[in-house]
Amino acid sequence: MINKETYDKMKELIAEYENNEQLDNSKKPYIYEHSVEVKRTYNPEYGDDKICECGHPYYRHFDSYEDMEACGCKYCSCYDFQPRTKKIYGMIHLSGPDTFQKALDEIKIYEEEGLYGFILENYHGTIDDVIEVLDYLKDNPSTIQVGINILPNEYERCFALCKEYEFISFIQLDYVSGNYINTEPIDRKVLIDKLFDYGIYHVKILGGVWPKYYRPVEGSDLKTDILNGLIRDTTCIVVTGEGTGSETPIEKIKQFREILDSDYQGEDTQLIVGAGLTPLNVREQLTIADGGIVGSTFKPNGRTHQMVDRNLVRVFMEEFRKIK
Ligand SMILES: [Zn+2]
């Protein structure tokens, strides 16, 4: 702790140094050394139940046996408590012409308009287009979070890219669990093992359950599929409606939220609305959910081939910021 006495002494020393660059210590009886100790301690007024980005409550970041020492999260490897905030992720659809330059311009808009991150997706473009942008970002880091989605649900490809480009902080999977008609089922164990093999512990997963364009096979149970989708503490479950650009029904969002909350085990899983957010519904939907992925709403007339329009982003973000 710096008290007035230490502060004055430091000021004195600095003044002394400034006045005389060539201090001759040999004539002094003592050499004084001053050290500053910075201590991080528990703040009882902060709010024990506030949730960290890691998904665990504030008080869990302190050791109750050691005088509430700031020891890092008891449940995971998170060291610094960071209060969780609602997040908007913007899509980069990689359409031509000038795919590369367009992507860079769109990233710039997202950075400047205060989005949390963006997702590079081979929606109109190719995996090579994704890689070209990643190569650029390696030397020119973005100021916001970088994520990828390699269609169709190519999770292993995503893991490999995350290993190669360590700045990628999250990946989106169209579906992380569940069985769907005409779709190869995802094996939870294989997925977890692969994730472990690649050693990409810092990467967050945004995983869809019962997503747009996929019909669950008969006998599917939403709760089972959602809980199976929680492959890591930091997994975010993505809920969508019928398709790109169409609104996610509020009832579906509430249903997902209830299931996630009912399984509360010291963890607080984030729910992301993955489609159909607009300035008109963002306040209602993200009061319930923790974040949203926005694509076509940022494009003129919702046309995904078009370039992201800064004004559309701005109008949306203004509404989003009104959420308490
Ligand atoms: Zn934490």
Ligand SMILES: [Zn+2]
């Ligand atoms: Zn934690």
